[in-house]
Amino acid sequence: MSARLSGKSVIISGAAHGIGAAQARLFAREGARLALFDIDGEGVAKLAAELVADGHRVVHTTADVVSEDDWIRVVALAEDELGGLHALSNNAGIFRPEGVEETTVELFNTITAINQLGVILGMKTAIPALRRAGGGSIVNFSSIYGLTGSGLATAYQGTKGAVRLITKTAAVQYAPEAIRVNSVHPTMIDTPLIRNGVPENELRRLLKLVPMQRIGQADEVAHAALFLLSDEASLITGAELAVDGGYTAGAPIPD
Numbered sequence: 001m002s003a004r005l006s007g008k009s010v011i012i013s014g015a016a017h018g019i020g021a022a023q024a025r026l027f028a029r030e031g032a033r034l035a036l037f038d039i040d041g042e043g044v045a046k047l048a049a050e051l052v053a054d055g056h057r058v059v060h061t062t063a064d065v066v067s068e069d070d071w072i073r074v075v076a077l078a079e080d081e082l083g084g085l086h087a088l089s090n091n092a093g094i095f096r097p098e099g100v101e102e103t104t105v106e107l108f109n110t111i112t113a114i115n116q117l118g119v120i121l122g123m124k125t126a127i128p129a130l131r132r133a134g135g136g137s138i139v140n141f142s143s144i145y146g147l148t149g150s151g152l153a154t155a156y157q158g159t160k161g162a163v164r165l166i167t168k169t170a171a172v173q174y175a176p177e178a179i180r181v182n183s184v185h186p187t188m189i190d191t192p193l194i195r196n197g198v199p200e201n202e203l204r205r206l207l208k209l210v211p212m213q214r215i216g217q218a219d220e221v222a223h224a225a226l227f228l229l230s231d232e233a234s235l236i237t238g239a240e241l242a243v244d245g246g247y248t249a250g251a252p253i254p255d
């Protein structure tokens with residue numbers, strides 16, 4: 001079987017850790033040329049060096065998803081160094097657990113800028129390059145918390161719900177140009193976001209809500225993004241793909 005991203009160059013935001021890093025490793029194995037960036041420049045440089053040492057074509061930079069200038073620089077890097085741009089994984093995001101009364105204006109603005117504006121800026125700057133390449137595919141990272149309420153994480157849930165519909169409206173807008181836009185909705189995944197953001201006992205309680213009764217692995221989400229970014233998904237746009245162990249299908253019967 002030929003590599004599933006052969007001939008494609010892909011930008012991944014937030015590539016230094018977690019699901020972004022898992023996508024970088026998987027997409028490289030599937031033949032992609034990669035432009036990786038993260039606010040953690042050291043982390044992304046380390047990952048890029050590992051992939052280059054394994055023979056993959058990878059460029060990287062330090063960049064912040066809330067900066068339009070940074071996005072312009074990243075897209076130019078991909079086009080200049082990798083020979084065009086064919087796909088974008090809008091992956092970077094932060095989690096905060098605060099509920100309604102604990103949500104400060106500062107927290108709201110910070111999380112909305114990274115998780116929501118960052119996704120729009122990624123699409124805004126990548127789409128002209130995808131158009132120049134004759135079409136392309138974008139995956140926007142939402143969450144199970146973009147599909148259903150949880151009783152916590154008010155601002156986070158707001159951003160992830162917004163990403164779901166930002167995705168659908170962009171999908172409709174750009175479908176005539178063969179630019180596909182889909183969203184991915186992971187359950188709790190074993191990454192720094194969860195390990196640093198959710199205490200162990202709370203995580204055990206949350207996992208009881210997942211029909212498959214276990215935490216997910218970053219690689220399991222990376223495979224969903226791989227499918228949507230590849231030509232295998234050539235007729236799929238505006239879709240929401242839950243990678244959630246059954247979480248959004250319904251609650252399991254308690255013990």
Ligand SMILES: NC(=O)c1ccc[n+]([C@@H]2O[C@H](COP(=O)([O-])OP(=O)(O)OC[C@H]3O[C@@H](n4cnc5c(N)ncnc54)[C@H](O)[C@@H]3O)[C@@H](O)[C@H]2O)c1
Nearest residue numbers: 014017018019039064065092093141143188189191192193
């Ligand atoms: N881990 C989960 O359980 C889970 C569940 C649902 C959705 N998600 C979503 O999946 C995506 C990836 O999450 P993860 O678990 O790998 O998180 P993570 O914290 O492990 O990694 C996120 C990466 O994004 C980078 N980043 C943060 N802010 C940035 C910014 N302003 N500019 C550029 N890079 C920035 C971080 O440095 C980090 O490398 C996020 O959008 C997250 O909301 C994760």
